Amino acid sequence: AQSVSQHNHHVILSEAASLELGCNYSYGGTVNLFWYVQYPGQHLQLLLKYFSGDPLVKGIKGFEAEFIKSKFSFNLRKPSVQWSDTAEYFCAVTSSGGSYIPTFGRGTSLIVHP
Amino acid sequence: SQTIHQWPATLVQPVGSPLSLECTVEGTSNPNLYWYRQAAGRGLQLLFYSVGIGQISSEVPQNLSASRPQDRQFILSSKKLLLSDSGFYLCAWSEKGLAGGQFFGPGTRLTVL
Numbered sequence: 002a003q004s005v006s007q008h009n010h011h012v013i014l015s016e017a018a019s020l021e022l023g024c025n026y027s028y029g030g031t032v033n034l035f036w037y038v039q040y041p042g043q044h045l046q047l048l049l050k051y052f053s054g055d056p057l058v059k060g061i062k063g064f065e066a067e068f069i070k071s072k073f074s075f076n077l078r079k080p081s082v083q084w085s086d087t088a089e090y091f092c093a094v095t096s097s098g099g100s101y102i103p104t105f106g107r108g109t110s111l112i113v114h115p
Numbered sequence: 116s117q118t119i120h121q122w123p124a125t126l127v128q129p130v131g132s133p134l135s136l137e138c139t140v141e142g143t144s145n146p147n148l149y150w151y152r153q154a155a156g157r158g159l160q161l162l163f164y165s166v167g168i169g170q171i172s173s174e175v176p177q178n179l180s181a182s183r184p185q186d187r188q189f190i191l192s193s194k195k196l197l198l199s200d201s202g203f204y205l206c207a208w209s210e211k212g213l214a215g216g217q218f219f220g221p222g223t224r225l226t227v228l
Binding site: 007010033035037044045046047050052091095102103105106107108 | 156157158159161164174205207213214215216217218219220221222
């Protein structure tokens with residue numbers, strides 16, 4: 002069975018700092034990869050996704066993620082965070098051609114101080 | 116545009132009472148539907164998913180059940196709640212193949228006393 006690891010459970014940054022949240026998965030086949038964000042009091046929403054093509058994916062609000070197949074990773078990045086980026090971030094993986102059932106990581110809580 | 120509704124938003128129930136949480140989706144047809152439980156620091160635990168009316172798959176054996184009586188309606192139930200059923204329950208939908216990712220509802224906070 003596939004699994005997803007988000008190694009950073011809690012991250013605290015100051016505004017304008019750079020962000021990188023780790024996501025590693027354990028599945029040797031073709032995968033689809035997702036990052037979701039949950040702002041305080043709001044629904045979980047899709048931040049970005051990778052299915053195929055350019056391994057550097059750009060999402061909403063200046064976020065991007067890079068799929069590195071050799072490292073089984075899909076790390077989320079943002080060059081300069083804002084206070085409004087304070088949220089919980091979840092990485093998810095599905096195996097391409099398989100079920101429609103994503104496996105989620107445990108999430109990373111990001112707090113950005115103004 | 117598509118919308119997903121969940122109700123109630125919060126619920127406090129005594130141990131041993133029944134449960135019914137409802138989720139409906141608008142603006143799409145034949146979606147995949149999912150029930151998750153979200154616990155702090157533990158991510159999202161998939162409870163049930165459905166690829167069509169009457170088709171339910173259970174991921175975790177437990178005190179809960181799910182039903183899909185209509186294409187865009189997904190219900191989470193229990194005959195007798197346990198204290199351990201307390202939590203935050205999320206409904207989600209996706210298109211087949213997950214091309215657009217999943218879309219989540221606002222959730223129901225269930226407290227079993």
